[in-house]
Amino acid sequence: MADDGAQYKNMSVKTMRGLEARSRAKWEKDGWEFVSQDQVSRLRSELTFRRLKKKQPWYLWPAIAGGVLLVVGLFVIAGVLKSGEDSGSTQKAVPAAVSTPASTPTSTPTATATPSPTVTAPRPLDETTAAQFLAMQWEAKFTYGGKVQWVMDRITTPHPDGTFTFKLSATVTNQYGTDQQATIEGDVGGTDAAPTITDSILYTADGQIVNFSG
Structure with a gap:
């Protein structure tokens, strides 16, 4: 982009791979100008915006x-x-010193106010955090190895209780060392600090089905 001498404010936003267009549209609607996109990890992209x-x-x-x-x-x-x-x-002029009995000051106890603890409400579950949590939990469950490759889709908009439903693609290794393609669908709820898989299922092309929650 040509530099027209104007001063800009820059902002970077991380989003799940495959959801870049949705994030870009959201911030452009708020008046931010798209600058660039970088892949920062297997599941995340970083979008850079600016505005005057x-x-x-x-x-x-x-x-x-x-x-x-x-x-x-x-x-x-x-x-x-x-x-x-x-x-x-x-x-x-300094007056002559007058000898007077010294008085002993009386200390008055001061009550110390005890500050009330600040209670911070838990942050609602973020879509990116939910998808990464689902992927990492399934990878840890693969007995013989495997990888969750990418998020194929967020199946629905967030449910009224803040739960997200995702569909992921994965490669799972069996006990014989053979890799097979699998599909994962799952619901993730809770908060950013404590996400939870409320229900999830993995199924392969040969009909194997594995359930997971927790």
Whole structure:
């Protein structure tokens, strides 16, 4: 893209592989201009966007400058008054010392306020986090090895309870060392900090079916 001298604000967004078009459309609708796309991992892509920085209207500059001058003037006046007080105090005669019984100050206990704990609500489940969690949990379940290759589709929009349903493609190795193609479908719920597979199934071309939840 040609540099027209304008100042831009840049932003990078990570998204699941295969869902780049959806993420791009969302941010472009919000006024961001698409710049580039990079593959950062097996399951994630990074999209870079930019948009123009807002400029301060010219008519606000006199008000800003006036405010700065006012603050500087207040500091100068305060300094002059402080200097006058200090010089006056040095010119006063020091009275003769009068012997008086020393009084013992009484300390008053101060109640210390106990701050109330801040409770942070758990973040709703993110689509990318849900898909990665489903893929990683299935890879850990493969007894003889295998790989979840990519997310084929998010089958539905998020359910009312925030659960996502995905369809994934995988390669599974059996006990004889033979690789076979498989398809995984699964529901993932919970939160970003604690996602959960509520229901999932793996099936292969030769009819093998494996259920998984937890």
